[in-house]
Amino acid sequence: MNAAYPIHTVLGPGLLEKIYEVCLAHELKKKGFEVNRQVEIPIHYDGLIFKEGLRLDLLINDLVIAEIKAVDTVNPEWEAQIISHLKLTGKRLGYLINFNVPLIKNGIKRFINT
Numbered sequence: 001m002n003a004a005y006p007i008h009t010v011l012g013p014g015l016l017e018k019i020y021e022v023c024l025a026h027e028l029k030k031k032g033f034e035v036n037r038q039v040e041i042p043i044h045y046d047g048l049i050f051k052e053g054l055r056l057d058l059l060i061n062d063l064v065i066a067e068i069k070a071v072d073t074v075n076p077e078w079e080a081q082i083i084s085h086l087k088l089t090g091k092r093l094g095y096l097i098n099f100n101v102p103l104i105k106n107g108i109k110r111f112i113n114t
Helices: 004-011 017-030 076-089
Strands: 035-040 043-045 048-050 055-060 064-069 093-098 108-112
Touching: 004 017, 017 035, 017 055, 017 064, 055 076, 064 076, 076 093, 076 108
Parallel strands: 064 093
Antiparallel strands: 035 055, 043 048, 055 064, 093 108
């Protein structure tokens, strides 16, 4: 996630998640990626579709999910969130990016849906 580095370098930690989300989408688009923000995720079960307000932060090239955080400590619930998003969408690769860290490389965690 090379696009996260310049954002963190310029803005640093301590801002709201939405700011990092907007900037990351912009950086990715500059690099030629297709980026969709706040994508709704329906739940398919028993022949029904439930729209329960699940949203993922960024969907990149309709392949990669990025969940953005700006917190002191990453909660295991957010790891479960991205794993759920990967399973519900059938996507294989996701990133949980926490911008509220001194070094951004320590704030990026990769997830693979097997």
